[in-house]
Amino acid sequence: MTCDDDHAASADGDEQLLVLPDALRHELKEPMGPIETDAERLLEAVDGPLIAVGDVVTYHFLQAGRAPDVAVVDERTKRETVDEEIRETVTESTPLEATNPPAALSAEMVETLREALDREEPTTILVDGEEDLVALPAIAAAPEGASVVYGQPDEGMVHVTVTDEHRAEMRALLERFEGDTERFWDLLEQH
Template identity: 30%
Template sequence: MPPGSTPSASSEETAWAVPESLRPDLARRYAPVHSGAEADREMHLLTDFSTCGDVVTANALRIGKVPFIGVIDHVTRRDRPVEPGLLAPLAIRGRRVVRNPAGMLTQRLRDAVREMVGTGGGLLEVEGEEDLASLALVESLPSGATVIYGIPGEGASFVRVNAASKENVRKLIDRMELRKVRLGD
């Protein structure tokens, strides 16, 4: 792209797609899953955590815990959108919007998470699907942090970020199919 130009609406973006063969491994539980009051108690004990999913992010905020980064896509299986005012304590630290197709993890989403880690966190709103953002969170957050992601119908998984969880994420991403997708800007 020439200097000073901007990407066109048809620009291609690198993305990692989930092949059928990887779905069982992504569905595996890599960390404890908590629900209801138990999940709330676990969240209260944390000082450095980020969330992935509308319901888990809203639940943290409802109990007065503000995640470092909260990733949402404004879609829940409960058909109950998060009240915009509830997100204010998170959005005040920073807000980014990024496109990410379902079943994929775009470079743009990975970059947005990495940038938010370096600039103080905040709210990351995904146009499309945020499910695989949990991988980007584990990949980018420092060891010692916790990533909490929602599992519809089950609760929330609490993944401690450390060398082992980072290596596991790296291996999962390495097994994904590298593609070029058109997202627009």
């Protein structure tokens, strides 16, 4: 892909690259890993990069003294605006922004996630829209042993320690989404 092609892809970055089919919604309600309610206890099990998806999850890690290597926030929790303290804390340093529609993954979101994963310094992505599905490509793209943590409403934080098996499961799940899966993988896997 040339720089010109890259720019063209970014110009329509809010397009719905992949859309969650209704038939898959029930499968995503099951947690993909153990649920923890204590951020400090969860952090004891983290050995490698930490990727946090969700404002409340990110807030708990910051309060526990550990900035996630990648945090994805949208200033909302359970479809409601987060408390001002949480919003201010998690958006204090947001060097990247992306637009992502509900129940979908946009090209811009995938490109921004890839950029954040490739950075050396902790990076927060502020999503205009919804970040709920970003845990899926994060698991698919994260290195072996990385921790992807996302919120399970009214239950706690789901901790996925990434393995080849998890990545294969995410690949199979994402392949069942509607849309341009070939372009999705091209964007997610470019280095």
